[in-house]
Amino acid sequence: MSVSLVILAAGLGSRMNSDLPKVLHPLGGAPLLAHALRTGAQLSPERVVVVTGHGAEAVAKAARAEDPEVHIAHQAEQLGTAHAVAQAREALGGFKGDAVILYGDTPFVRIETLEAMREARERHAVVVLGFEAADPGRYGRLVMDGEQLERIVEYKDATEADRAITLCNSGVVCADAMTLFELIDGVGNENAAGEFYLTDIVAIARQKGLSVGAVRCDEAETLGINTRAELAAAEAAFQQRMRAEAFENGVNLIAPETIHFALDTVIGRDAVVGPNVVFGPGVTVETDATIRAFCHLEGCHVSRGATVGPFARLRPDAYLAEHAHVGNFVEIKNANIEEGAKVNHLTYIGDADVGEGTNIGAGTITCNYDGVFKHRTVIGKNAFIGSNTMLVAPVKVGDRAMTGSGSVITQDVPAEALAIARARQDNKPGLAVRLMDRLKALKASKKKEG
Ligand code: UD1
Ligand code: CA
Numbered sequence: 001m002s003v004s005l006v007i008l009a010a011g012l013g014s015r016m017n018s019d020l021p022k023v024l025h026p027l028g029g030a031p032l033l034a035h036a037l038r039t040g041a042q043l044s045p046e047r048v049v050v051v052t053g054h055g056a057e058a059v060a061k062a063a064r065a066e067d068p069e070v071h072i073a074h075q076a077e078q079l080g081t082a083h084a085v086a087q088a089r090e091a092l093g094g095f096k097g098d099a100v101i102l103y104g105d106t107p108f109v110r111i112e113t114l115e116a117m118r119e120a121r122e123r124h125a126v127v128v129l130g131f132e133a134a135d136p137g138r139y140g141r142l143v144m145d146g147e148q149l150e151r152i153v154e155y156k157d158a159t160e161a162d163r164a165i166t167l168c169n170s171g172v173v174c175a176d177a178m179t180l181f182e183l184i185d186g187v188g189n190e191n192a193a194g195e196f197y198l199t200d201i202v203a204i205a206r207q208k209g210l211s212v213g214a215v216r217c218d219e220a221e222t223l224g225i226n227t228r229a230e231l232a233a234a235e236a237a238f239q240q241r242m243r244a245e246a247f248e249n250g251v252n253l254i255a256p257e258t259i260h261f262a263l264d265t266v267i268g269r270d271a272v273v274g275p276n277v278v279f280g281p282g283v284t285v286e287t288d289a290t291i292r293a294f295c296h297l298e299g300c301h302v303s304r305g306a307t308v309g310p311f312a313r314l315r316p317d318a319y320l321a322e323h324a325h326v327g328n329f330v331e332i333k334n335a336n337i338e339e340g341a342k343v344n345h346l347t348y349i350g351d352a353d354v355g356e357g358t359n360i361g362a363g364t365i366t367c368n369y370d371g372v373f374k375h376r377t378v379i380g381k382n383a384f385i386g387s388n389t390m391l392v393a394p395v396k397v398g399d400r401a402m403t404g405s406g407s408v409i410t411q412d413v414p415a416e417a418l419a420i421a422r423a424r425q426d427n428k429p430g431l432a433v434r435l436m437d438r439l440k441a442l443k444a445s446k447k448k449e450g
Pocket of ligand 2: 224226
């Protein structure tokens with residue numbers, strides 16, 4: 001049975017007190033919305049519909065960045081969760097199969113939980129995801145009768161007796177898509193909030209004699225983000241989960257509580273990550289690589305056996321081949337550091353290729369930017385770049401070539417040549433001492449005067 005996703009993301013999230021739509025606030029370096037999309041994607045959905053409202057354009061753009069095939073349904077006015085789902089009807093275009101409804105602001109729902117809901121669909125027309133709340137607060141309450149979910153009462157409409165129920169509604173629903181829209185057609189807005197509640201489909205389904213079930217999950221999974229404090233708490237929970245996953249995958253994290261991951265960070269077995277390392281989006285680290293303390297990586301790849309840091313920065317499109325070394329206070333951007341090449345100290349390598357086995361001396365800089373255009377530096381294999389070389393791009397240095405320390409290289413260096421491009425040294429015999437004597441005499445005469 002095929003499945004489609006409907007992700008509700010129209011809300012303003014006024015309690016974030018932000019110009020940014022709530023679902024675009026980042027968690028693990030990715031917008032909240034991306035988390036729901038990724039989890040949902042694991043169900044291999046036939047269609048994915050994101051319902052947008054506040055900040056629709058930006059939300060649609062973020063959704064497309066995650067899934068170019070995504071359908072966008074616009075909800076011009078936020079009239080309630082049932083109304084939001086109804087907007088997806090056209091985009092689903094008569095889809096036959098299950099619809100799974102997720103919230104864009106609820107990032108932690110596990111794929112196993114969604115699979116359990118789909119399995120429960122074999123017994124029920126509609127399946128709702130519930131959880132036992134430590135503090136049920138303002139959540140909707142699930143009113144059960146044995147295995148049957150009879151109705152959901154929203155907090156605003158609940159009696160004292162309803163409010164005593166601790167089994168709460170997460171908002172996640174799984175139902176046959178055609179049935180879902182039929183049920184939504186029957187939802188009205190005569191309630192305390194004057195909204196079209198999706199939760200009303202439960203009682204309507206029961207009136208029609210349909211079976212409705214509840215699947216229970218851990219409260220941590222249903223954590224929705226409404227405030228910046230909740231976002232910060234979610235970030236902490238997310239990082240905790242990523243660290244646990246890394247340990248399971250055989251990664252050696254030193255001082256794990258100081259290491260920060262992004263949603264898509266991939267680290268191989270037996271890789272070592274030192275304290276205070278930050279992984280931005282798009283990082284892959286192969287097995288046996290070492291990332292030493294205080295490194296910042298984003299959009300880069302570190303191959304097997306390579307070493308990075310301490311205090312290194314790998315920016316987007318930095319590629320380190322096997323056994324490459326990048327040392328302290330080195331920044332690499334849009335550059336390939338080939339196998340066994342070394343860039344060990346105080347260096348900027350941007351828009352460059354550094355060939356196999358090449359050594360880049362301390363303080364080297366690829367001058368890649370002329371103020372308007374970026375230019376490439378291409379260095380061959382087993383070359384030796386002397387300390388403090390300025391490589392003014394576009395420029396090429398051939399295989400086994402060298403540059404003298406302090407050179408400003410503006411022309412290509414042929415293979416096996418030594419390029420020296422600096423002022424010739426001129427030694428003045430005895431001048432240092434004579435100069436010093438003169439300065440001391442000057443200081444003494446000034447003291448006498450004053
Ligand atoms: C909803 C549920 C409640 C549940 C709680 C869990 C309803 C009526 N209530 O309440 O039972 O316990 O979630 O967090 O469903 N949205 C739209 N368009 C709208 C309204 C909402 O896209 O017109 C989106 C919001 O952006 C949000 C989600 O739907 O992502 C839930 O809406 P929200 O207003 O937060 O619902 P709650 O009142 O929290
Ligand atoms: Ca909410």
